[in-house]
Amino acid sequence: MLEFKNISFKYDEDPDFIIKNLSFTVNKGEFISIVGPSGCGKSTVFRLICKLERPFEGDIFLKNRNINALKKGYIGYMPQNDLLIPWRTILQNSSLPLEIKGEDLKKARYEAEKILKAFGLEKYKNKYPKDLSGGMRQRVSFTRTLLTGADMLLLDEPFSALDAITRLSMQEWLLDKWSNLNKTVLFITHDVEEALFLSTKIFITDGSPIRKFKEIKVDLSYPRTRGMLDSPDMLEIKGELISELKKGVRL
Template identity: 55%
Template sequence: MMLEFQNVSYQYPGEDFDIIDQLSFSVEKGAFHCVLGVSGCGKSTIFRITNGLLKQKSGRILINDLPIEEKKGNCGYMPQKDLLFPWRTIGENLALPLEIQRKYSKKEQQEQVMKALKEVGLDGCYGKRPDELSGGMRQRAAFARTMLTGSDLLLLDEPFSALDFLTRISMQEWLLEQWQTHKKTILFITHDVEEAIFLSSSILVVESTPIRTLKEIPVPLGEKRTRKDLTRPEIVDLKEELIQTLRKQVAL
């Protein structure tokens, strides 16, 4: 398995309960799963524990069968905001993970950054500042920077939530193409049911808080999918089922 949680718990300082409570789940290599749940249910906490920003209270987390404590740079993390440094060019922003790794010359860094920018359709933006790019372009640059960590596991935390509708669906289609090309293992947090269905091979649903389980629901679509597939009767039924699940959480 690429990622495995074994009876993991976490409690925020000042709280009197574990928001993650004895959670166990696993993610196979090369999969694309959306973690679906209402806002504030604890989805992002799972990511912060996985990437080491938070330390679990108990339990074990394995990446490629090794404890995360034994693996540096175990995953690439992309938060909701692009977090591009405004005083650095796009090229300099993308070079950050390579600089941290300290194993590439300046020339090698530039070559890798130029290649990454071309792959995400931003060749020609190497010397531009973040404020010269649109929201969608900035998110593509942030994704390219995440890819340059060299990690096979990517954690994407609602990266398209701040984009307008048309840009958002365009970015969803683009991300699917990137996944099909690079075959990274992707966990993608969202509270948007349609986004989860369109992107996922299967959806990991948060049914309650504290999070004790993630209910896995397969999406009956192949890798090659279009937005037209969202109108299929079985997909419409799945969408309604997931909406009702989220409504129950809000009502609690």
């Protein structure tokens, strides 16, 4: 589904590289969490995939095609903040990706209404973002990401601003939706338990610059329960993740 091939990147104003000769692959249908200390370059990986930044060297391929040859809508990106437009209703916010792609307005709203209904959000369609809780806004943001039509979704710490209980609820909601969507997901998080609960595989950054990802397979079946994380194998992986993350922390 996705391949990074010898990617290096640095910002023009910085002397040092953030990413250096990074190569990795993501297979279709995987849910992969990327974990690492703040500021190590995780979000830059997403910015490169979205073509918001250009690599200094190397190539990125999606479905065996160089992303430089792909037009808008090839990837779905959900940032940390919901970025819903305050003067647009929930229905109008959800239909935005289709409108950007040039869809007829009536058809775009019809498609958006269908997915809002499927996700139990139909009754909020005429409300505005200010009327919804943080968790509800993130759900709407996710529906908007899906309506890009992309087979691969990039979720950049989408639950980091939520309170603990809402965050747990959103994790379970996301896992339920992903299991029925046939999408490939890359998910950035600082939360080790969140990564374990959601992922088929976890990528751990190796410091700065990022030269490689250490891959850890999460060998748990779906659907998942919180209790699965208390097994000896999962506790061992959790300890390994925490140990790896501590190596990258600068006090």
